[in-house]
Amino acid sequence: MIDIYxxxxxxGLWDEPINAISNFAFFIAxxxxxxxxxxxxxxxxxxxxxxxxxxAIGIGSSLFHTYATGWALxxxxxxxxxxxIFYLWVYNRRVMKxxxxxxxxxxxxxxxxxxxTLPLKVLNGSFSYAPALIYLLGLGIYHFQAQKQIIRIRxxxxxSTKAK
Numbered sequence: 382m383i384d385i386y387x388x389x390x391x392x393g394l395w396d397e398p399i400n401a402i403s404n405f406a407f408f409i410a411x412x413x414x415x416x417x418x419x420x421x422x423x424x425x426x427x428x429x430x431x432x433x434x435x436x437a438i439g440i441g442s443s444l445f446h447t448y449a450t451g452w453a454l455x456x457x458x459x460x461x462x463x464x465x466i467f468y469l470w471v472y473n474r475r476v477m478k479x480x481x482x483x484x485x486x487x488x489x490x491x492x493x494x495x496x497x498t499l500p501l502k503v504l505n506g507s508f509s510y511a512p513a514l515i516y517l518l519g520l521g522i523y524h525f526q527a528q529k530q531i532i533r534i535r536x537x538x539x540x541s542t543k544a545k
Contacts, residue, residue, distance in 0.1 A: 407439030
């Protein structure tokens, strides 16, 4: 039995009920994303792959939070890691319009920093997710600044058309 960062108190199939039940959120998110993609007539393979990875996360996390074994831990963390890497690749390329090499460098830095934090037993092993959180915070700051720039440009163009 693996007892790290969860509410597990004893061995047994349903001895992490909150985590086990909360995994339904992954399936709901995948289903909702699938429905949205269908309604928008999305044909992109990368979007579908992200949805499949959400399902894999739900399955892997459900297995880990019910069985709490080494193999179940791998079934939990591998889909999460794959989702993070692929999501960031798609986001960097599609939304941020970064060159492939820049996107690859950023993802390699994320993977290396995540691996470097694995030996640190801070927060019962959850600290290895900190680099991904920092990356997402960086994306949030980037978009906040970009949005301010867009608003400034719109205001300038509005005021110049208004002056005519």
